[in-house]
Amino acid sequence: MVFKRSNTTPLINERGIRGKWNIYIKKYLGDASGAPSSLIPRSIVGISNAGTKQIKELFNNQAVFNNPKPTNYLSYLLSMGTESEDIVLDFFAGSCSTAHTVMQMNAEDSGMRRFILVQLPEPTEQGTTAYKQGFATIVDIGTERIRRAGKKIREENPDYEGDLGFKVFKLDSSNIRAWNPDASDLEQTLYDHVEHLVPGRSEEDVLYELLLKRGVDLATPIESRTVAGKSVYSIGYGVLIACLAPSIARGEVEELASGIISWHEELQPAADTHIFFRDSAFGDDVTKTNLAAILQQHGIHHVRSL
Template sequence: MTNLMMQKLEATSPETKSADLVASNIEQIKALFPELITEGLHGVAVNVDALKTLVGDQTVTDADEKYGLNWHGKRRARQLALTPSTGTLRPCPDESVNWDNTKNLMIEGDNLEVLKLLQKSFSGKVKMIYIDPPYNTGKDFVYPDNFQDSIKNYLELTGQVDGDRRISSNAETSGRFHTDWLNMIYPRLKLAQKLLAPDGVIFVSVDDAEQASLRKCLDEIFGEENFIEQFIWKKSYGGGAKERYAVTQHEYCLMYARDIACVDPLWLSPDPEAEVRYYEGRDEHFETKGPFRLKPLEATKSMDRRENLIYPVRAPDGTEVLPKRQWWWSRARTEKVQAEGGLHFSKRADDWTVSYKQYLIGEDGEKRGAKPFSIFDGPYTQHGTAEIRAMFDDEVVFSFPKPTKLLMKLLEFGSEKESIVVDFFAGSGSLGEAVMAQNAQDGGNRRFILVQLPEPLDPDAKEQSVAAAYCDKLQRPRKITELTKERLRRAGSRIAVDNPIFTGDNGFRVFKLDSSNIRAWNPNPADLDQTLFDHEEHLIDGRGEADVLYELLLKRGLDLCVPISSHLVHGKNVCSVGGGVLLACLVASIGVDEVEALAQGIVMLHKELAPVGETTCVFRDSAFADDVAKTNIAAILEQNGIQNVRSL
């Protein structure tokens, strides 16, 4: 008989960490170009000379000047993005709304660590990201990311452990004004890019201080070819009292695609006024396609010249009409549309002009909208402030929040009705409210993932005193995230009242970043005996079954909103995740005489659930009396088709 042993998950095990992006990158390179992978001083390395040969680069060193954006600390910023997180997200049902049914997430934590932890579960699944990162004003904004111990860094930042680390000032006189901001944003954008689906897009709000460097940064991470638009948002209808030279009334919103070849044309919802103004034509297709407007069949100079788009089109009098440059469509498509009566010919002097009929109702049966303009004239910052006042008893607890209607416009052409939408600089939670409002408006089922640092609010600081006082009024900790959550609660309630027919998701699950539930091996050389005794319990004190269960979901790449059901098996609680893809029995004690009955019960449950794909079964390591009990339960489960048995 094979000696079957249960694999124990340690703090250093790959399964207990976030996705290892370095290993993933190496595997992809190795699959495409195995000759590039070699042995280096610290393990696997890339043969730079071989790489240069592949791309036709004849240079000898990789230190030559090249076009791009460079700054001190860029290499370290890249390393920050690639270093796996050993943290976890702890569930907080009591602070959530409709925990059992909602698909929305509100995560409190340093977004760099949270983005790492979300990689396994959401990589390649996010349709739209919108962020409004701190603008580089020389005020407090920089996350002083600690490369050695990022979780400790986060706990110190949020006042959860003793330490003197604070969000630091970035004064322009420091000589690192742009550098510090880029070191903060770069690793977060690198991780964000990996979350996007192939047809996903990202919007980043920015002002003049970092617009130029941000665009170069996005060009590098997403590829210049994936740039879609730099929207200009006229944010104010007044101002000027404090301006010295000109009244600045605008900001920017940069839009990039993960892969522009996968992104469909952008459309806003139909405008009733535009329907009347532009769609005036009527023909025999009116009942099914609605009115039409005429659009030139001849292409503009913006389109690359293609020989296959130059061909004659026969006019009503038999004349063969050639384009001055080329047509928009292929010959086959043009002939098909002409046969259906979709072309229109007009004659001036001896020249024919060819147009096609664009019907109001498209081939998908929906009314056509309009493409968004590159300039948004409103809604204004004043509207965003008014929304906060109305939500928080006439108090301005957030400065310069983005208006909900502005974000709804981005959702309209940047997302689809079933999209996952992410904002990892959530601030006041404007995007969360916008998602709920947009769903109520168009019947969508978008879900949001918001991430916000629970930065402590200082009642003695002028710009934070109102927010801190409001937290006191709510009898909640003085943290920005308490106000973010409160806005989401109130917005969800208001949207439900205003839209009684809509039954969509106005709730959210709260999770909080923390150190892993699995105790790391940290020996005390002065007292090894006590260290060994302390490490007998593999899990950190004070962590419950739910904490451990959601870390398992996170590290195994399962959705944090995946269905979970509890089953009583031989008097022990067994959780089934995702219809049995993961079975977890995390009780504190499993006696020797209970092993066989519990194992057989789990086997029966597994057969009843009949999950698609392999099942992993996890136990608390310290629950077993000895290794024999662990071996026996693993053997019974594996002999009955549950091959992956783990303990932690």
Template structure:
């Protein structure tokens, strides 16, 4: 018997029926609550009244159930850390690029001190919330770890991932609660002249714009790019098929300025005139389009004199008073520089003088428009990735490298500035950065962050040995780098350091000593977990001290001890045991700005005191700390 032939064996659910009736009559009164879809009764009262109904105070802002929790989530500190994975890295000690595996919310928190105000550009391609996407579920205060695993709300990496179905009562709210704290933390990382680009489609563009207006400020909205995907999404006649997606652009402040794009040969065809100075085009000196009347800019209405002495005013073809494109002083300068050209143009059976400004090809610049339909779309992007993997398809819907390269090109990036992508997927942003560096020799640095989402056991990627998306992304960057290096021979940074999000390197007693009895503390004479390495400790120290993880790391032996040197003498770290006065005297000669040891690493308590005093005497600028 089919399911629709089975008896319901239950009385009618009048509440649900009434809800559906109200929803069909007043769809604007349907909202989302903590318990799912609900009716906004204040709004319903207003719909049923001819007078203003007093209710909650009206305000212009986006609200959703869970917004306060999202704000709290962004502000909660974390004790997690990033552990280096040297075996997956390329040129670990020297590269300035980072690839970080883990929940991007926790990673963004960890980067707050080291990268505060240091990121020039952010690009992200988050889940579009189409009904089948996974979203991060960040607040599980009511659930136990066991319940999360049993219900599938955590994967094998203990990441908080859930499917967000369109039928869910908090479909938009859960997506907003995921995006809000991440964007809030991301804004902190942007430089004062930084900019963020966010790809999105029709499903959430309206909500995304509202939270970005709130986080970045409505005055810092810098436009919306419409990108042709080259792929028709959707079929049938229920909805209009979509062949575009969007990129919302917000800056940290008004300091950000877009940079112009290089002009193509097709762009240059309009420079169709030539003189001894080179190719040029002409444009009317009279203002056309908007704000082209005398009253708009009275100072730009004045007479000029044609070659035969005729006095010419900026008059529209219809006869009303218009204006020039510049003031009289600027006109006189253009005239003296040979940038003005007069032409006799036939009109009503006789010729009249028309005045033009010359624009030479040497001055030619082109700024990006909001319509990007001249870049190949997602099909080409898929082919690009497939080709790197010997024709195999391991990743769906990557963004085109050309598209991301154009975003890099308009972002006014300068040498050594940082580009961050914390939904990095297949690594398209890193690919684009390496490609642009090889072309322009700028050495822009990238930080990629990606959750290690498991690949489906039925997928070709899984069969080829790629157990999660991060493995695909890292291999894509390696292969793209090799290809670009072979083709361009450019001397740039092709490496990347891999870090993996994990629990703190320190025992719980390190953070909560008050919860342990005095006799129990002896069990934790070493604060460090037994499975952690010196590399692990160095990363956590760098983050805690606010040092970028991309700084050059050297390793050397001093008095038989293994020492890390970070960025020359910015930081020395030694996590060996047996630290004594002899070691302190030797290392003080290098005058490091900072030095860190394990608390349990000193030869004895006397040595700990003496080392501290010796460093004060021999290297007074050195700041010593222990973990």
């Protein structure tokens, strides 16, 4: 029981004047048996441990997360505020109940909702069920839940042909070196920036940053092929092509260009193609110029380097 200020209190003081305080009963979530029926029907929300029951069903009867939100509760809320093709954002993802809910809703009504979930990689405490099950962070729990929930939804809805996949990204610094010249030694600074990309980053790291900088949806289809021994990526059915190999020799130019051109003709992209290469991959300007010229002769005019 708590006392709080209130302008609408029914209480009066000893002088018969309306008071400024009211008495409230504070009910903790763990002690509640369900939501008040005056706000959200209990038949829809269920009881407070429904979310834990769902977690146990997915994780071999192990409660790897405390008090997760039930999917029927989230489904009720989402049905009031989203359409079938909306993107649902959750910036406190936790066990990823929201992702589970979105996938389940899509399977039920053939919707095309998508989700973006954000979660800090908070470590699980030693001795907890999650820690004993090998989950080092909350993110690990959430991503595994999405995998298992997707598998369960597929098994329970064999006729559903929607996408139950997802991608996981970890925030990091840019893959592209920032220009930070040393005024006392500009020559060395120039040598240090011959390679524009940060060492140790993978081609996929650079590729996804490229998508972000180009404003391309991260869920856009990406295909890859090996051409002249190099990995070549097609994004959005050829609207964007990237070859981020660390080296391209002069003798490989014709084979690489020919393979890219053939693939480009197969794809028949709906818009002009932009193609990107790693600038430091070219041993000299002649190699770079020859590759660009061959591509331009075949209609690929937007050739860039990183």
